[in-house]
Amino acid sequence: MTTVETTSADSPETPRRTPEELARAEAHAAHNYHPLPVVLSHAEGAWTTDVDGRRLLDMLAGYSALNFGHGHPALLAAAHAQLDRVTLTSRAFVHDRFADFTARLAALCGKDLVLPMNTGAEAVESGLKVARKWGYDVKGVQADQAEIVVMSGNFHGRTTTVVGFSDDPDARNGFGPFTPGFVRVPYADLGALRAAITPRTVAVLLEPIQGEAGVLIPPPGYLPGVRDLCTEHGVLMIADEIQSGLGRTGRTFACDHEGVVPDIYLLGKALGGGVVPVSAVVADRDVLGVLHPGQHGSTFGGSPLACAVGLAVVELLETGEFQHRATQLGVVLHDRLAALSGHGVTGFRARGLWAGVDIDPALGTGRDLCEALLARGVLAKDTHGSTIRLAPPLVISTEDLHWGLDQLAAALT
Incomplete structure (x- = not known):
């Protein structure tokens, strides 16, 4: 047409x-x-x-x-079928769609564990909590001293914590005071990143391609350089693939273009296929395993309806x-x-x-x-x-x- x-x-x-x-x-x-x-x-x-x-x-x-378009038949069929069975149980109980969704998404990402949430901003907030907890429990950073390095021009959502480390005045002005513990450096500047990492640094959070900033693509070698710095200093690399991931750039993840595997993937948007909000934090057991019952949760995160649609999305991506x-x-x-x-x-x-x-x-x-x-x-x-x-x-x-x-x-x- x-x-x-x-x-x-x-x-x-x-x-x-x-x-x-x-x-x-x-x-x-x-x-x-x-x-x-x-x-x-x-x-x-x-x-x-x-x-x-x-x-x-x-x-x-x-x-x-809407990476898969409006009303993709496979996604609508998955949603319709689940609507007739059960839509919400809360995580107080286990439902029969949860295991397949988490296992298949973990495999797609090459990781061990999945923390299902709802929106992209929730995934970012959850990833920040996980990184801090890991910093205290695993890296041994002193309590309440953890720092996370972020990038200029970033867009990770509009929650109070996230806009606090934004440099967009429309997003930031009028919403303080803000959460401490974030250090902002210029995007695509490895020297600035190296200088910002200290013994208190627990993570580097970045978009492999900055979407809201105008689809800014870092120069070749930048993402591998970030990966190397994080490995060298015992710091988690967190890739916000909420806009850039799940097929948009021609690979499953934008990081794939340079063979980079972050410690944490933040996913959202296309994971719900435009049908329901679905997001996730995906990482290995030594990272996500720091969370214990009562420390984080979501009433709707990982619901039967979300898992049914999310699983159908994963199946579409598995074909390539x-x-x-x-x-x-x-x-x-x-x-x-x-x-x-x-x-x-x-x-x-x-x-x-x-x-x-x-x-x-x-x-x-x-x-x-x-x-x-x-x-x-x-x-x-x-x-x-x-x-x-x-x-x-x-x-x-x-x-x-x-x-x-x-x-x-x-x-x-």
Whole structure:
């Protein structure tokens, strides 16, 4: 499908529902988002439909939560089947989907243990707790003295602890005081990282590719260098693969591109297939084994419904099909963006089916371009001024990807 279908709702004589629905959406909701002026009602694969019947190509995929597209049949079937059996037991009891999900996810990651949670921010918070506990119990850091090194430009969620070590003023300002114990260094600077590590350091937390910052890809050798420094100093390497993982970059994990295995994977978004929130901390027994009953938990984490959907996601990834598609389609994305360089695009970074595209500020802001794309039937999202992010579902066809990029080229001119 490479055309945007119109309906009678597009005619001037037919009142559009979108303005009314936008007003209704804002009436009783906290204004913590500034969405594009569109109200979606249906979706399938890489395509969505708004309340006026207009079809729009999704080039964002829920910030990678929809890697397998909207309504993937295998994921919906898993959810439907589980809805008829049992959806929630709490971890006070064991349910029959838990063992398969944790075992298969652990195997996919090459680790021993899985700590299931719900959202990506929960996975990050859980990973931080685990790292501190490991630092005290295993490394022998003095009580309440543990430090975790983080990166400039980071985005790990919006909880109070996480925004406390952010350098984004919109995320940080007005929410203090903040949790101590974090040291921020420039991203992709091994010298700065080495200088920041002390005997109190228990972990280094980083995104292998910084998504919110504009899909920033570190230079070759940086991730192996982080791995070596962590090993040398007895420090845990924590890879936040919540956006970059699970097929998005053409490998199961972005770390795989340089053969790096972190001590802890933080997973989320695509792990729930866009059906339910599912996240996880995955590590070996000598790391996650520091947690004992009563020290951490979640009512909904690892629920039967979450495990059923999460297991179906793992099964999709085990085939390698989606990693392969992201690699192939990533070539198309890269080549088309390269052709736009100098024609409204001042720079871009792409890996697999994921790109950050810098727009000539003379043409407007990233928001302006996303609104122009919306008018042409494409959904995308801006970040940091004149940069937009492109992350279409991995199920998108080559033809539809070309069509979406055609609209980008047209919007730029």
